[in-house]
Amino acid sequence: MSQDRRTLLKTAAVASAVPVVGLPARARAQSTTLKIGVLNDQSGVYREISGPTSTACVRQAIVDSGIAAKGVNVEVVQADHQNKPDVGATIARQWIDRDGVDVIVDVPNSAVALAVNGIVREKNKAYFNSTGGTTELTGGQCSPNTIHWTYDTYMLAKSTGGAMVKTGGDSWFFITADYAFGHDLERNTTKFVQEAGGKVLGSVKHPLQSTDFSSYLLQAQQSRAKVIGLANAGTDTINSVKQAAEFGVTRRGTKIAVLLMFINDVHSLGLNAAQGLVCTESFYWDLNDRTRAFTKRVLPSLGGNYPAMSHAGCYASVLHYLKAVADMGAAAAKASGADAVARMKAMPTDDDCFGQGSIRADGRKLHPAFLFEVKTPAESKGPWDYYKLLQTTSAEDAWRPLSEGGCSLIRT
């Protein structure tokens, strides 16, 4: 009994000592540690378009936000989901339950992106998806805890698909990656092609991470379609384009529509194989003074890679989050992911990568979409000088209208 009382007294002494020797109450509230988890592909087809470069961009956002000076400590953790939804879901749960992660960022591969979406909502944390493509994130499965930042399949289909139809490509054949993202992209593009009076002659679905596309390309050729739409990504796209060039598919007037391509894919293909392709990104490092300034800051920590729109989205979403944190207080942001996201939606966005923009009620980040053409080797003046701008779709027109998404957050 006396033992117990002594322990009790000691505890009371320590507890009362803290406010005296510790920081004043206000500062103490601000010294909360926030934890950001970068969950992406660190070893497979999407490593270059997400991977360690995304983590470096998140770190850059923390530095640029100057949040440390405001007494908020931000930690970054990263993990490899291996493009497997079950692995991604397990990591997300462990991060939140065991490691106290407050925000999950990046998450390429739509299948994994959707798995994580549900978990973050259930645990009331915040989720900024940058590299996933599916419109479901702001549609049927939209969540008050989620912001879909960089691009989606609707925006790609409208920008690239719409431009192709306008220049006479009115019959299509799709080579589609056989999972949520590929199906989504094919469906969205089909809609734009048909609305513009074109028709779809057929499609073939291939497993993720295929090596040989010659058979599919040949089937596409035999369909006599004017445009072969590639509804895949990463090394699958690279191999498709490379083999299309090898078989001389474009030599007889057939066009290749690469529905999703990142600058890292162009780098890997080389300008000889990639020249003349058109693709849509919402960020290009050499677009304007602000994007160049961002690239210059972040480049030393990227190990030779250049930032694509996916990486820029990781940077910009975290930067905006930290602005909201500074505004509402770290403790409040930590307590409720939904509140933090609501605050982010209430504030206009402004960053070096995407300029000024906003976040819609369904979680869709709004900014312009740029249609680029890949330069010829002669036009390219320096390293990673790959794109010329063909067309800009404004932030108002680029995205699926709020009313068409079927997001339940809108009706309430």
Place this chain on the structure above:
Amino acid sequence: MIEDILFQLELGLPQVVLGLVNGAFYALLSLGLAVIFGMLNVINFAHGAQFMMGAFVAWMLLAWGGIGYWWALVLSPLIVGAFGIVIEKLLISRLYKLDHLYGLLLTFGLALIIEGVFRNQFGSSGLPYSPPESLGGPPVDLGFMFLPKYRLWVVVASLVVSLATWLVIEKTRLGAYLRAATENAALVQAFGVNVPRMVTLTYAAGVALAAFAGVLAAPIYSVNPQMGSSLIITVFAVVVIGGMGSILGSVLTGFGLGLVEGLAKVFYPEASSTVIFVIMAIVLLARPAGLFGRA
């Protein structure tokens, strides 16, 4: 009716040709595996990684040394083969007395490490490698399809190398020593043949075959660290169907299954990635030693 058949033929024939090209890679890779398994009794799971190294060495020779495709076709197998000698001497040679499983685990681990190192160094998007000038240019018109010259060359090169390997093992004195050593190593050694060295060189030769296939693949597929791991599982199925350790079996099955897979891509594309494994299951049930294996 006839028009229908003609249409199917028009659709199928190009796929048969493409299947042969893929079959050429299966044949070369399973040939290397068969040589190594036949002589060393080691299931070389690092074969895919060594195939990938072959492609990367070709890329390095060009990018860093300005050495072109034709030299790479010779140099890359030699360099990767030398790497194979180091691996065999340092690691694999310690496992001959143990169960197959140990060799499998060791080489599987090696494959993961090698791939990891390359991924760390070069990323996963892959690097560009163009076909040589003489095999570039417009595709050849075969009447029913246009085939890139380079793919034609792949089939020819693979056939020649497969045939040469078979001849060396079945028809030469060296091959006779090798085959004798697999039957009774102690006896062959008693005749004055340096068996451990022969085994090392055999492993190196198998690895060199993988690297050769890697160089052949470099201009077609993007040179990336995971290019081997996506092929190797199929190739193992080919080896199992052909009969573990059978040289002729692995070559014939390689081309044959390439064809089957090509046809599946037209008539039922969803099954194209599984058709080989279905055949494997059937063969294992009916002939456990494989089509050309000795029980």
